[in-house]
């Protein structure tokens with residue numbers, strides 16, 4: 001039995017934004033060169049190690065343990081997150097990221113079209129960033145008013161692919177998981193996770209994921225969109241199929 005589709009939930013990085021290869025050491029060097037110029041490389045490496053360790057725990061627990069938030073990681077390394085120095089360094093880190101967070105040009109038109117056919121829009125991102133960083137990015141790219149609810153795992157005890165992460169965003173949208181379509185670029189976190197929560201899943205296979213971030217578990221997406229805009233065509237077809245069967 002096919003449920004009516006009432007919501008579309010998007011992954012963020014590599015899905016609503018085009019995939020960029022990021023040098024993970026350089027992002028932390030951008031922070032460290034402000035926070036501790038005398039030992040910038042050392043601090044950047046400690047931040048990188050701490051970050052990778054948190055993502056490793058997430059993978060090994062299949063999302064039953066989230067990464068936690070950036071602030072917790074900074075505090076764990078003895079950084080004073082209330083200091084002006086930290087805020088300046090964090091600003092430089094965010095400036096490093098800014099060009100890599102720009103939305104796919106097809107994102108706003110797609111979200112507008114999906115809303116026009118009565119669908120709710122959600123975002124579910126595995127992220128250490130606080131909600132405020134993501135909101136600034138969505139505001140800059142004129143997406144903020146097109147998103148009905150967003151869930152960030154920096155605020156959650158679990159993360160994708162844990163099914164509770166998917167249930168949580170469905171609940172925020174006021175719909176059942178079976179009424180949701182999930183769109184993401186990772187077979188394990190996004191596609192496998194969404195399907196085990198009872199959602200249909202569309203894969204955007206454009207990300208050049210680092211091998212270490214791709215566990216063996218694989219999944220078969222319900223559909224593949226080679227451009228973000230193709231999501232509309234796929235969902236329209238599913239809705240027509242559903243109504244003709246009803």
Ligand SMILES: [Mg+2]
Nearest residue numbers: 011013014185
């Ligand atoms: Mg992604």
